[in-house]
Amino acid sequence: MTKLNSHTCDCIVIGGGAAGMMSAVCASQGGASVILIEHTARLGSKILQTGNGKCNFTNLHMQADCYQNGNPDFVMQVLNTFPVQDTLEFFENAGIYHKDRNGYVYPHSETAASLQSALRYEVEQSGVTVFTEQSVLSVEKKDGSFYVTTDTDSFCGHACILATGSKAAPKTGSDGSGYTLARKFGHHIIKPLPALVQLTSDNPLCKAMSGVRSTGTVTVFADGNSVASDTGEIQYTDYGISGIPVFQVSRYAVKAADSKRIVTAVVDMLPDFEAETLITQSIKRMYQHNTQDIVTFFSGLLNKKLVQAVAKSCGYPAGTTMDALGKKGIAKMITAFKDFSFDITGSRSFDAAQICQGGVSLEEVDSQFMQSLLCPGLFFAGELLDVDGKCGGYNLQWAWSSGHLAGTSAAQYCISQKGTHYDSN
Template sequence: MKKTVIIGGGAAGMTAAIASAGAGDSVTLLEHSPQLGKKLLSTGNGRCNLTNRNQDASFYRCPESDFPEKALKQFGYKETLEFFRGLGLFLKEKEGYVYPRSSQASSVRNALLRELERRKVDLKMETDVREIVKYEKGFRVRTSDTSYVSDRVILSCGGMAAPSTGSDGSGYRLAAEMGHRIIEPVPALVQLRSFRTALQKAAGVRADGRISLYIMENGRRAFAGADTGEIQLTDYGISGIPVFQVSRYASKALSENKQVWAEIDFLPEYTSMEEKQKLFQSVRQEKKGYDCLEVLCGLFPEKLALAFLKEADIPFHLPAEQLDENRTEKLCRTVTCFSVPISGTNSFSQAQVTAGGVDVRDVVPESMESRLVQGLYFAGEILDVDGICGGYNLQWAWTSGWLAGKQGRK
């Protein structure tokens, strides 16, 4: 019987322990927090969006674009459903998003805990790992008060996002000490900060929009990503799922001291600029007797309408029929290409995931084994792979955890 030590008891670590024990290994799971899967409890606003029927390589962000895809071919959406059904968990789907039937993240965590117990996984809580030593035929994992000898080690320590749940980045040090390169970790699925006065005056507003993110690369504007949905304006900048979806690109660029800005189209349902221009032309021609603020308040929340008019330098109470061609065009550009310079992101404490981590070029995607150290494996957020909102980060946890636990075995 082979001995496996798993460091980190989050979603990926628990999955790796179940897979490894199911393959016949004697498994010890070390977790530095008092409980397993604490971060799992907060996913999906407590409902745990554990995967998504719609799977595509573009939903995962990684410097080696085919790395997540190769892993998901081994253990993907269908295998994940089978895995949880095998644990006795009933599931439900809504528009591709998969949740536990109970709509409670605790149901997912409890199902994993029951299986760990059934598989007789040895759980060691509040255990900090100080060092991993590689020997010719195995490893010695040294903690603050003892050590464990094993044939294999799986690092599933998570990243740095949501540190209150136990994610402190300690796994990066262990990986680096074993010779692995660490891509600088930055917050992802996180709010973006800006000092635009116009935004601050509209704080609290939620409005549909399309955000497009741009980065200055070698003196040229480079498109980074875009998303559409409800955008939240705050006193520090912008938030909402569309902002989260593009935030990792902003984080990466800002860490490299590059200029970053967003453009927000607050009329995303009008698909062409021609349609948008016709709308504003009709405002000028058909809304006689109304002032500009009254007209815009028919389209947007008042605080946002005020911000647009101030940005376009148009008097709030100017009669709509007095808008000339230049002012009409300027107002249209302001509403549909609202520029937001990005000065930073919120911290890891408010981020949902980490972008960056162990360089995947040194990891075998089909098994999660290190290319540098035989018998060393990785799983979950510690790797430089992150997904968009919608269950993709948990899918990565199940996928990488299962492959590391099985270690290439069927």
């Protein structure tokens, strides 16, 4: 049997994403010797995907309803320990100046790589020892110390921070392995499901609408009851619907579908118009353009592909003239524009999801320290927990705040344990 390389420190951080790096930096700055273990080749890979590569890393409008879970007080308590202003100051000290777009905050360079590099540099400068391409096989606690084993190395420390991420975007390293590690310490895992993800539909008109981007309001219904709604640019695809407003409501649709509820997404393609006003105006205009075909007539309102799809759903061939359509047909078309339904079959996979809903139950974590209530010295940070935020920098702010608190608390814990077991110095 190959002998493993052995390493000792105060605090072991598992996971080199946003939350893990912040945890490691803060634990080190708090006086602990820190080892950071990441199973991919580079730290912070997922950061590069945020904000379409521009990295929307926080938001100036931070409220409890920007996050979804059963315990909003928990989330706000953690966020308030390291609020947005502290985040901006931290990154400015690291050389990342920011720009604000209606509350959405980006690096002034508008490149995610700049923030990733700055954070990796902070890890290095803080004296954290980093091990990459190391897959954790086991974590256990014996005689007051944590023992972590990988393929080639073993690690021992007073404290352990799990910041392994969720199952979303597994190509960046988020493979869900942290759930297994947390379970071994008795923690319950709320079923992880995709969130901030595209929704799939078996509507036969999806392919006809594919490629169109248009402002609209999407409302999700579960068993006929409205559960979420959002407005913005909707992207119509061959498999269903996408875009920011779809991402914002997707968690509700996915959760309802997973519970075997009947899920429908209703799109108002003309949210800036009242149906009655449009009907009146269109009937008036019809008399002047009675020979015009239905698609051309409505193309000043909507993309022709959407008009064709809606016309087909209403039973009207694309070549139907306005004279043949008539008043009732106009009312039917505009009603369909304002109330177009997609039967939702589910969502794209974890590969396409930006984040997950579900994770380590907050009921078993102390919000004052991010410490396990079941195992002293075990801390959590980031997306591994049952916290999911809206699009707009909210999930990265959760990573910064929870990582800061976990790292700071772990360092304090290590100091309190000095001399009780081994001394890493």
